[in-house]
Amino acid sequence: AQTVTQSQPEMSVQEAETVTLSCTYDTSESDYYLFWYKQPPSRQMILVIRQEAYKQQNATENRFSVNFQKAAKSFSLKISDSQLGDAAMYFCACDSGNTPLVFGKGTRLSVIA
């Protein structure tokens, strides 16, 4: 079975600082995708970044980047220059195609002005 673990229920960061959210996963599939989704108070699920497992290069999207360690099955999200609008729940997810998209329990990020 596929599992995704987020060990940090809550994190906080000062505005303009950098924060890293942790995620580990377990899958028996060799081909899979990893995602970080953001859920603000509106509850809309917004894709932040995605990573294909076969790609060695870490994905980046503006202020968001990942540290993908395939051997360690680790997929952390780094948010640089944090903004007040980054405050939300962040969910890590894994999709292998043979099993449904599996989400972690989430990390609540607070941004302090």
Next chain:
Amino acid sequence: NAGVMQNPRHLVRRRGQEARLRCSPMKGHSHVYWYRQLPEEGLKFMVYLQKENIIDESGMPKERFSAEFPKEGPSILRIQQVVRGDSAAYFCASSLRRVNEQFFGPGTRLTVL
């Protein structure tokens, strides 16, 4: 290009009534997924449909819950004889292909009195 649409956004039912949740995928998307989110939890997969076919319903309770995605019209998640434990946010997502970015709708918050 409209995103994934869900309606209603909020639904209140009394115990024993039926709840019907509708989801219109993004234009061109034939893969639809339903998820349930309990308070302070991540999203849990329920069912995956592809035009007129249920592909994977491993996350959906065997009783009282059903889903369809007809050739014409939205996907429907139907909950019969609702109980208080069914109170949750139900999200629909769609994708262009299997194992591809899933785009989420705004969710339907179901409250069972």
